[in-house]
Amino acid sequence: MSKTHLGHTARKRFGQNFLHDDYVIEQIVNAINPQNGENLLEIGPGLGALTDPVCERVNALTVVELDRDLAKRLNEHPFHGDKLNIIEQDALTLDFATVKDNLPNPDKPLRVFGNLPYNISTPLMFHLFDYASSISDMHFMLQKEVVNRLAAGPGSKSYGRLSVMAQYYCAVMPVLTVPPGAFKPAPKVDSAVVRLIPHATPPVDVESVCTLERVCAQAFNQRRKTIRNSLKDCIEEQALADLGLNPGARAETLSLQDFATIANYVSQQQEAISL
Ligand code: SAM
Secondary structure (H helix, E strand, C coil): CCCEECCEECCHHHCCCEECCHHHHHHHHHHHCCCCCCEEEEECCCCCCCHHHHHHHCCCEEEEECCHHHHHHHHCCCCCHHHEEEEECCHHHCCHHHHHHCCCCCCCCEEEEEECCHHHHHHHHHHHHCCHHHEEEEEEEEEHHHHHHHHCCCCCCCCCHHHHHHHHHEEEEEEEEECHHHEECCCCCCEEEEEEEECCCCCCCCCCHHHHHHHHHHHHHCCCCEHHHHCCCCCCHHHHHHCCCCCCCEHHHCCHHHHHHHHHHHHHHHHHHHC
């Protein structure tokens, strides 16, 4: 299949798969439901598949694009004019809170969306979670497998570190599945759109989010092992039992609350040592 779409040759290193299916595009824009006065921010506008219809509905949109040629193209767009605020930068290093503070309505949270470059989607999710308090919702096109991981619960094969951390920060709602043919060039995998709504208050109490992340990473790094073994560096078997957890269980069976319980125990131990 041709890698050229609308006169631009897709760059693999930037994860460029351009949407061209009008029906899918309309469904995504309807799911976002952009309104005037909102702080809308698109990651990776590319050739404008989502940018153009969103700009038709609202007066202002901020976009973040890493590809200099595509940013230039958007800058020279014949219709968007002043509506578009183009940030030519790597979204992975963008300070989303500062972007919000510099928008005309800094008191309003960001509404972030995008057909994300799949090669950086997981680190980008974790980067965005750091700004969850500045964001009211996110709509992302991702590999379907990643959406499954975001939404998975304990006991599912897709359940892992990304599920636990995403659900700590956000309510996760899969919106629609998108076949490879909706993109040019077509990716090898199915895609899906997900809606993420940051929680006003986290669903579980966690003393240190860093510790929660570390415990999850350690437990799922060796997901076939029992937590007695995978977590032995940070918590003893007896302590797991005292917390009401089965040391013979595997990470994939633990709930977000279970991970929070372990993380809080680990935080308290560390505090006790440092006293
Ligand atoms: N939104 C367009 C569409 O739906 O057709 C393009 C989507 S394409 C999958 C991903 C877009 O993200 C490309 O425009 C690519 O250049 C841009 N991109 C890739 N890495 C990026 C990064 N680190 N920061 C910002 N944009 C990036």
